[in-house]
Amino acid sequence: MGAYYDEIEIEDMAWDEAKGVYHYPCPCGDRFEITRRQLADCEDIATCPSCSLIIRVIFDPLDFEDEPDEDEDESQSDEGDSGSDENRFEDAMEKLSLTSEGD
Numbered sequence: 306m307g308a309y310y311d312e313i314e315i316e317d318m319a320w321d322e323a324k325g326v327y328h329y330p331c332p333c334g335d336r337f338e339i340t341r342r343q344l345a346d347c348e349d350i351a352t353c354p355s356c357s358l359i360i361r362v363i364f365d366p367l368d369f370e371d372e373p374d375e376d377e378d379e380s381q382s383d384e385g386d387s388g389s390d391e392n393r394f395e396d397a398m399e400k401l402s403l404t405s406e407g408d
């Protein structure tokens with residue numbers, strides 16, 4: 306429909322690592338949000354949860370089509386402790402399925 310409040314380049318948005326979303330300040334005081342997952346799905350509409358405004362995010366889908374493994378633990382891999390590592394892996398899988406359910 307083209308009824309966007311604004312068009313914002315992804316470079317101008319802020320990355321919230323904790324929530325896994327890009328966000329941009331909304332005039333209502335809240336902020337527009339779009340998840341990295343949405344970007345990977347070629348969604349370019351960020352919405353503000355507090356009001357009905359939406360913005361169009363300008364980005365290159367190629368940058369997001371393949372979600373990299375966010376394996377920050379890799380740097381501190383403790384060798385010889387495979388037992389607890391298996392537990393951690395199952396934990397991560399649980400979180401992954403939880404995240405993908407919130408579609």
Ligand SMILES: [Zn+2]
Pocket residue numbers: 331332333334335336353354355356357358
């Ligand atoms: Zn708003």
